[in-house]
Amino acid sequence: MIIARSIDELRQALSASQRPAFVPTMGNLHAGHIKLVELAKPQGDCTVTSIFVNRLQFLPHEDFDSYPRTWEADCAKLQAAGCDVVFAPRETDLYPEAQTVKVHADPALADILEGHFRPGFFTGVSTVVMKLFMSVFAGKAQGVAVFGKKDYQQLMVIRQMVRQFALPITVLGVDTCRAEDGLALSSRNGYLSEAERAEALQLSLALRELGRDAVAAADALAAHLPALEAKAMEGLRQRGWHPDYLTVRRRHDLQTPQAGDPLVVLGAAKLGATRLIDNFEI
C-alpha cells in the first residue's frame, strides 16, 4: 500500500491508473468506512482512500482540534481491506495558501438541515471534495467515488456538484453501516460515554417512528407533518437530548414532501456534547 503525502506523490502513485476508485474520509476509520473501500475496490483499477481532517468544514466551536487522529490503526485497516493508495496530504500541501476560491453548493440544498445548523459546512465539504477529486482524477478518463448514505445531504450535494461540473466521476452511495443494536456507525460515536452509547440508539428509533407516522398519514402528510415532527423532537427532548431537527423530506431535493413523493426521514440531535445524525429512506 502506497502512502502519498502530497498531491505530486499521489499523482505519481496513480500514473498507471485509468480508472481510480476513491473513498474520501477524515480518518478514524470504522467498519462503515471499510465497507466503502471494499465496495470501491472492484469499481476501478486502483483503490485510493484519502485521510484528511478538513478544517474548512468545521465551525470555530466544533471539534476540529479534538477530532480523533488514528493514523496507525487506519493504515492497518486499509491495508487489510486491500486499499492500494492512502492519500494523507499535509494541510500545507492541500491548502498551501488561504483557500479563497471555494465551491458554493446550491443554497436550496446546502443551506437547509445540516447547512442551516452548521453554516458554511457544505462549502467546506464541496471545496475539499473538489480539490480531492482534482488530485485523484485529473487526467483520468473516468473514475468512481464512494460515499456513505449516513451523510445523506452531503451525498446529494456531491452528486449535484459532479453533475453540474460534468466531472467524469460516477458517485456511488452506500447504505449506512450499523452496530448490532442499530446505531449508525460514526467516528463521533467514540465520544459517547457508556450510558450515552446505550441512549444513542433513541435517535434512530425516533426517526423510525416518525417515518411510520409519516407513512400512516399518507395523503394528509403535508397537514400532519409539523405536528409529527414536533412530537418526535419533543420525545427526544424529554430524554435529555437537544435535537436540531427530525424531519421528513422528499428524497430528490430534501424539500417538504407532497403526497406520493419518495421520502427520507432525517435527524440531528445532541446527546451530551456529541452531535449525532441519522436517516432512513422510507
Ligand code: PAF
Ligand atoms: O464525510 C466525510 O468524512 C467528509 O465530509 C469528507 C467527505 C471526507 C470531506 O472532508
